[in-house]
Every structure is written in structure tokens, then in C-alpha cells.
Amino acid sequence: MPKLLNLLLAVEHGMKKPVWDCTMCGQCVLHSTGMTCPMTCPKTLRNGPCGGVREDGHCEVKPEMRCVWVKAYDRKVSLPLPTVWKEHYNDLRPPVDMQLKGTSSWVNLITKRDQQTPAGWAKRKEQSGSH
Amino acid sequence: MSKLRDLLTQTKDVVYTAEFPVIDGGGMEQVKKNVDRLAPWFVAVNATDNTAAHAHASNVSVAIAMKQHGLEPIMQIVCRDKNRLAVQADMAGANLHGIENIALLTGDDVTAGDEPETRRVFDLDGPQAINVASILNAGTYLSGRKLNPAPNFFICSVENPFAPPHDYRIERALKKHRAGAQMIQLQIGYHPDRLEKFCAGVAATVPGLAIIPSVVLIKSAKPLSFMNDKVPGISVPQEVIDRVAQYNRFPPR
Numbered sequence: 001m002p003k004l005l006n007l008l009l010a011v012e013h014g015m016k017k018p019v020w021d022c023t024m025c026g027q028c029v030l031h032s033t034g035m036t037c038p039m040t041c042p043k044t045l046r047n048g049p050c051g052g053v054r055e056d057g058h059c060e061v062k063p064e065m066r067c068v069w070v071k072a073y074d075r076k077v078s079l080p081l082p083t084v085w086k087e088h089y090n091d092l093r094p095p096v097d098m099q100l101k102g103t104s105s106w107v108n109l110i111t112k113r114d115q116q117t118p119a120g121w122a123k124r125k126e127q128s129g130s131h
Numbered sequence: 132m133s134k135l136r137d138l139l140t141q142t143k144d145v146v147y148t149a150e151f152p153v154i155d156g157g158g159m160e161q162v163k164k165n166v167d168r169l170a171p172w173f174v175a176v177n178a179t180d181n182t183a184a185h186a187h188a189s190n191v192s193v194a195i196a197m198k199q200h201g202l203e204p205i206m207q208i209v210c211r212d213k214n215r216l217a218v219q220a221d222m223a224g225a226n227l228h229g230i231e232n233i234a235l236l237t238g239d240d241v242t243a244g245d246e247p248e249t250r251r252v253f254d255l256d257g258p259q260a261i262n263v264a265s266i267l268n269a270g271t272y273l274s275g276r277k278l279n280p281a282p283n284f285f286i287c288s289v290e291n292p293f294a295p296p297h298d299y300r301i302e303r304a305l306k307k308h309r310a311g312a313q314m315i316q317l318q319i320g321y322h323p324d325r326l327e328k329f330c331a332g333v334a335a336t337v338p339g340l341a342i343i344p345s346v347v348l349i350k351s352a353k354p355l356s357f358m359n360d361k362v363p364g365i366s367v368p369q370e371v372i373d374r375v376a377q378y379n380r381f382p383p384r
């Protein structure tokens with residue numbers, strides 16, 4: 001089993017690194033963010049753009065780069081992505097689980113490990129039902 | 132008891148808030164001077180958290196000092212410098228001292244400050260931090276561990292309707308509201324059309340949500356040019372700068 005896991009990890013990283021500059025956070029949300037990785041935002045924001053986006057749509061921190069969330073929003077609006085993916089765009093994404101760093105998000109998806117959140121977060125989600 | 136909450140949720144009054152000057156020198160004397168100057172005019176005043184990525188007397192300490200001198204604080208917590216443990220500790224500390232208004236912000240980047248070599252944290256983002264405040268209001272920490280007595284925070288947040296992507300700013304404000312924010316202060320902006328669209332968009336979904344835009348007093352056109360050139364997220368149209376510049380001299384040309 002560990003051999004298979006390592007293989008999956010290598011394949012996932014090999015595919016995602018060149019295209020999305022994947023950092024292997026282990027809890028991939030690409031599908032819900034217009035196929036733009038929020039972990040490439042210098043502030044690693046998972047719930048939308050900060051207030052510092054420049055007038056030309058470039059990043060507060062790296063003026064030479066387009067804001068990740070400007071890109072994500074454009075793509076969400078214009079790309080023919082599945083409707084369910086687009087519906088998840090405004091989800092409140094939970095804080096990153098640092099324990100998953102360097103693991104395969106594919107494996108974590110299958111085992112549902114990537115959906116585990118701290119007890120307080122999970123309870124609020126149940127109560128508010130909205131995200 | 133939060134006067135701010137009462138006025139915003141139970142009346143239709145226009146409510147004025149302000150930002151407390153940062154405290155670096157002058158000690159408690161200075162705090163008192165600021166309170167005396169601001170208290171007659173404002174319902175509640177923001178106690179900032181290392182504003183513009185510069186270190187100052189801490190958010191919690193200034194909020195406590197303001198309260199002791201009789202001015203209601205809106206205690207900001209910024210995600211840039213604190214991981215989720217520290218954010219929750221600020222909240223629990225505020226609760227301990229009876230501070231009810233808290234505002235959760237993502238925050239400027241460290242590159243905006245005078246110590247750009249520091250590590251940026253952003254363990255949480257603004258909407259997540261708002262949700263964490265809601266979790267504490269329900270009587271537990273993020274982990275589920277009990278916090279007793281539970282806080283009764285009036286949760287505030289900040290949005291910038293003037294920065295791209297403009298349409299998305301409405302959705303983001305609504306997300307913050309779903310996470311628990313009951314009031315949104317807006318960043319400085321010089322595009323009334325964007326402001327109007329934003330307010331209408333938010334009101335269309337959540338009619339009662341309080342929105343407080345910012346007003347900045349300037350003595351000349353210079354700070355406008357400065358903000359436009361140097362502060363990410365703020366754009367000032369040239370015609371506004373020119374209009375103000377006419378009045379740099381009195382009488383105007």
C-alpha cells in the first residue's frame with residue numbers, strides 16, 4: 001500500500017505542479033475556484049480576494065502577477081465548468097489543515113480525510129447549514 | 132453591552148464610527164487625550180491591530196484602555212500576524228474584558244509595513260476568522276473545547292468594494308455575513324458608482340445588513356496622489372485629484 005500511495009503522490013504532483021504550481025496542500029479545491037489554485041496567492045487566501053487588489057487586477061504583494069482571485073472569478077464566469085463546481089464557488093472553505101501538507105489530495109478525497117474539520121467548525125456548519 | 136449593536140440592529144439611525152490613532156508614545160495620557168477628542172462624536176471606535184503592517188501597542192491592550200476611559204471599542208483582529216490559536220486567544224481575552232465588538236480582517240501584507248522581512252502568517256483568512264468568532268459565540272473554541280461564559284460578540288468585518296473584481300465583492304460580503312458578520316465597514320474609495328452598486332447588491336440579498344463607508348479628511352490633493360500611487364487597493368481618479376488640487380490655494384484658481 002505505501003508504495004501505491006507514493007506512486008499516486010508522484011503522479012499527482014507531476015501533473016499539478018507544472019499546470020497549477022501545486023504546493024501539495026493535500027486538500028485540493030481547484031474545481032471550486034475556477035481551476036485556479038488559491039495556495040498560489042501570497043496570503044494563501046481560500047475565500048476570495050483581499051482588499052489590496054490593484055486597479056489593473058494585479059496582486060498587492062506581487063505587482064507583476066495577476067491576482068489569483070481575479071483570475072479565478074474570470075474563469076468561473078467564462079469557463080464552461082460543470083454547474084456543481086460553479087455552485088461551490090462561494091462556499092466558506094475551512095482553514096487549511098496543516099497536517100495534510102505533502103499528502104495526496106486524491107487519496108484524501110477518497111478517504112474523505114480532506115473533509116474533516118475541527119469539531120467546533122463542523123458543529124457550526126451543521127447548525128447554519130449554509131456552507 | 133454593545134451600544135453599536137443596539138443602534139445598528141434596533142434603530143434606523145446612521146451610526147458614525149472612527150479609527151483610534153495608533154499608540155506608540157505618550158502612554159495612557161495619550162489614550163485619554165484621544166478618547167476625550169473622539170468620544171463626543173462617535174458611538175464606537177476601531178482599536179486597530181498592527182495597522183498597515185507596523186507594530187504598535189496591541190489591539191487587545193488598546194481596546195481595554197479605551198473601554199476603561201469610557202469609549203466603546205471595535206477591536207480588530209488581523210490574520211497577517213497571528214495563527215488560529217493567537218486569533219482565538221485575542222477573542223477569549225476580549226471576552227474576558229467585556230469587549231463585545233470585534234472586527235475580523237484579512238489584513239495588508241507585511242510588504243506594506245516597515246518590517247517587510249517578517250514572516251506573514253494568514254493561517255486563517257477574513258471569512259474564516261469571522262466564522263471562528265461565531266464558533267466562540269456558540270460557546271466553544273474551534274477545536275470544540277468549551278469556553279465559559281461564551282462571548283456575545285457583535286461581529287464586524289471590512290470589505291473593499293472599490294478593488295477588483297468588483298462584482299465579486301458583493302458575493303464576498305455576503306459570504307462574510309453567512310459566516311456571522313453583522314456589520315461591514317468599507318475601505319476608503321473614490322468611485323461612487325462602485326459604492327452604489329455594492330450597497331444595492333448587498334441590500335438585495337440582506338436588506339438589514341449595516342454598511343459603514345469611510346470618509347477621509349484631507350488638507351490637500353497630495354495624500355490623494357499618494358494613495359493612488361502607493362496604496363494597493365485604492366484608486367483615485369485623476370479628475371478627483373485635480374478637483375481637490377484647485378482648492379490647495381485659497382481662493383481657488
Ligand code: SF4
Pocket residue numbers: 040041042043044045048049050051052053054058059060061062066067068069070
Ligand atoms: S491581491 Fe489577490 S493574489 Fe495578491 S494577496 Fe490579495 S488575494 Fe492574494
